Amino acid sequence: MSVEARRVTLRQLTVVPDGDDVLIGDPERATFVAVPPVGGVVVRALLAGRTLAETAELAEREAGQPVDVDAFVQTLTAMGFVVGDEEVAPERTATVQHRGWLTGPPTRVVRPLFGRVAWTVYGLAAAFCVTVFALRPDLFPGPADAMVLPDAGLSLVVLVPLAFLLVGVHELWHWFAARALGLRSRFGVDRRLYFLVFETDLSQLWSVPRRARYGPQLAGLAIDLVLLAVFLSVELVWPGVWLVPGLVFAVVSTTLWQCMIFLRTDLYGVFVTATGCRDLWRVKTLLLRQAFGRLDASGTAELAAADPRDVRIGTWFRWLWLAGVAVGLAYFAVFYLPLLHTTATWTVAGLTTGTGTRFWWTLLGSTLLYLPFVSVTVLAVRERLSRR
Amino acid sequence: MTIEVRKVESVKSTQHPDS
Numbered sequence: 001m002s003v004e005a006r007r008v009t010l011r012q013l014t015v016v017p018d019g020d021d022v023l024i025g026d027p028e029r030a031t032f033v034a035v036p037p038v039g040g041v042v043v044r045a046l047l048a049g050r051t052l053a054e055t056a057e058l059a060e061r062e063a064g065q066p067v068d069v070d071a072f073v074q075t076l077t078a079m080g081f082v083v084g085d086e087e088v089a090p091e092r093t094a095t096v097q098h099r100g101w102l103t104g105p106p107t108r109v110v111r112p113l114f115g116r117v118a119w120t121v122y123g124l125a126a127a128f129c130v131t132v133f134a135l136r137p138d139l140f141p142g143p144a145d146a147m148v149l150p151d152a153g154l155s156l157v158v159l160v161p162l163a164f165l166l167v168g169v170h171e172l173w174h175w176f177a178a179r180a181l182g183l184r185s186r187f188g189v190d191r192r193l194y195f196l197v198f199e200t201d202l203s204q205l206w207s208v209p210r211r212a213r214y215g216p217q218l219a220g221l222a223i224d225l226v227l228l229a230v231f232l233s234v235e236l237v238w239p240g241v242w243l244v245p246g247l248v249f250a251v252v253s254t255t256l257w258q259c260m261i262f263l264r265t266d267l268y269g270v271f272v273t274a275t276g277c278r279d280l281w282r283v284k285t286l287l288l289r290q291a292f293g294r295l296d297a298s299g300t301a302e303l304a305a306a307d308p309r310d311v312r313i314g315t316w317f318r319w320l321w322l323a324g325v326a327v328g329l330a331y332f333a334v335f336y337l338p339l340l341h342t343t344a345t346w347t348v349a350g351l352t353t354g355t356g357t358r359f360w361w362t363l364l365g366s367t368l369l370y371l372p373f374v375s376v377t378v379l380a381v382r383e384r385l386s387r388r
Numbered sequence: 389m390t391i392e393v394r395k396v397e398s399v400k401s402t403q404h405p406d407s
Contacts, residue, residue, distance in 0.1 A: 023396065032396045039391045065389055072391040079393075093398040163405045170403040190402070197402040205399045213399075220401055257404050266401050278396045307394055372405065 014207035094188030153365035177219035262324030
């Protein structure tokens with residue numbers, strides 16, 4: 001076979017125009033790249049079964065000059081975009097994560113949860129919550145609301161499982177919203193600074209147009225605000241219902257946590273989508289190293305090849321990140337460590353002098369309290385080990 | 389001309405169980 005008649009069989013890649021670029025990628029592997037429009041022309045031609053010679057001709061017509069299609073195909077091969085006989089597993093994006101994709105509920109079942117009517121309800125719920133807090137600032141929760149029982153330990157035993165349940169609903173909504181677009185996702189556990197987080201990998205969102213990427217990233221907050229609106233309504237109609245202020249505290253504190261985009265929260269993803277960034281998290285790290293003169297040769301080369309928009313936004317985002325992390329660590333030292341010390345005293349007292357029920361309550365409460373802390377430490381150690 | 393290829397970052401949605 002002559003070189004001109006050679007074909008390249010690509011995997012089932014998606015091709016989506018995005019701003020001045022085209023995003024191509026393999027949803028199965030969760031690997032996506034941004035290329036100029038001519039790259040999109042090449043991939044579409046190869047997907048349609050055209051030969052390399054025909055493809056090069058189409059590319060030249062698009063670019064107005066000869067295009068090095070061979071080098072591009074080599075890059076695609078290195079990215080794993082060309083059909084081979086290797087096993088395909090998605091790249092890992094969280095420290096603990098299951099390997100395959102979740103299929104989950106059929107698209108037609110979950111689609112009504114993310115249609116126009118549903119988003120109107122989510123928007124009204126958000127407006128309702130803001131209005132209630134504006135008119136009744138006394139309903140805005142404080143740490144005291146977490147004391148749903150007179151005893152701090154018992155309050156934990158009640159509230160922590162509920163907080164985990166709320167997180168489950170939040171992540172479930174991300175998953176359902178991705179399913180409504182026919183995409184698959186997967187769950188994992190990771191950490192942000194010293195926060196234990198549950199994580200849904202929504203990387204397949206790069207295979208849909210930008211407009212469609214907002215919904216699944218905002219879905220978790222949307223359902224949180226619906227729940228908050230329900231809890232606040234209960235507080236307005238029947239003040240003093242047990243447990244409700246604790247639930248309001250749990251939802252409001254996680255919502256405020258989501259606003260810390262320097263922790264790579266849901267709203268960070270929305271920010272990246274809105275600004276059209278490509279690899280901001282990595283570019284931010286490189287720019288920060290550069291600012292402190294700690295950028296090596298490979299980092300310098302990587303930064304030189306980075307998307308100009310990532311560099312422009314990363315130039316200020318790096319300082320937001322640094323300030324956020326500094327404040328976060330200071331908060332940890334000033335509030336969290338003393339809290340751990342106080343509760344350690346409670347734990348020791350309960351376990352050494354407590355008898356019968358008190359001993360078991362203390363053991364259960366302590367486990368719930370320290371479990372996230374221990375988990376984060378284990379995750380951090382695992383990250384370190386896997387980097388070696 | 390050569391075609392520039394830039395990797396894009398993964399999309400992660402997270403929630404932190406408050407305690």
